[in-house]
């Protein structure tokens with residue numbers, strides 16, 4: 001697994017806001033463990049890449065990964081570009097795009113880390129269907145979301161997202177749409193994926209859940 005100190009080093013010139021995000025996110029989300037569950041080689045397309053934090057973990061974790069990140073938010077993409085430049089990451093590319101409309105480039109792996117909840121249920125399905133179509137047989141889709149149970153963690157998460165999305169405006173979006181774990185498993189299965197669900201909420205205040213999906 002990636003050493004946190006290497007991540008902090010990679011972010012040293014990314015600015016105060018990005019460093020605050022990095023520290024908070026690593027404290028409240030097992031992102032390093034999630035990155036370690038992504039296959040170690042191949043082209044990864046990170047949909048909703050934000051400021052490039054997950055891409056950074058993927059690149060630091062293996063020299064055999066190449067990452068293309070897409071996001072709607074130009075301010076976050078500027079941070080990602082700075083990370084790429086300052087760390088000399090020739091294996092990274094970041095582009096502005098709406099992942100609901102984008103035609104996905106071919107890849108071995110697609111990742112969606114805390115992004116789907118910002119899309120309507122029909123857009124969530126459209127995005128997952130596009131991943132299923134674009135992946136080669138044996139390809140991997142990694143989806144990180146929040147579960148709707150236990151209830152108290154779900155309520156806390158909704159409160160925190162309301163502050164982040166609607167009050168502070170830190171994340172682009174207007175509403176959020178969380179699905180119960182069983183619903184995600186059914187949906188991903190119906191798209192032809194073999195799904196391994198990894199609950200990651202133990203010892204955390206958020207009901208993190210990861211779906212590692214292999215295309216049959």
Ligand SMILES: C[S@@+](CC[C@H](N)C(=O)[O-])C[C@H]1O[C@@H](n2cnc3c(N)ncnc32)[C@H](O)[C@@H]1O
Nearest residue numbers: 048049050071072073098099113114115118172
């Ligand atoms: C909570 S942030 C997660 C960012 C990143 N995946 C991470 O874990 O650090 C959600 C991201 O999804 C992006 N996003 C939301 N809707 C999007 C869309 N339709 N197309 C592209 N990006 C989108 C937001 O701009 C934001 O950067």
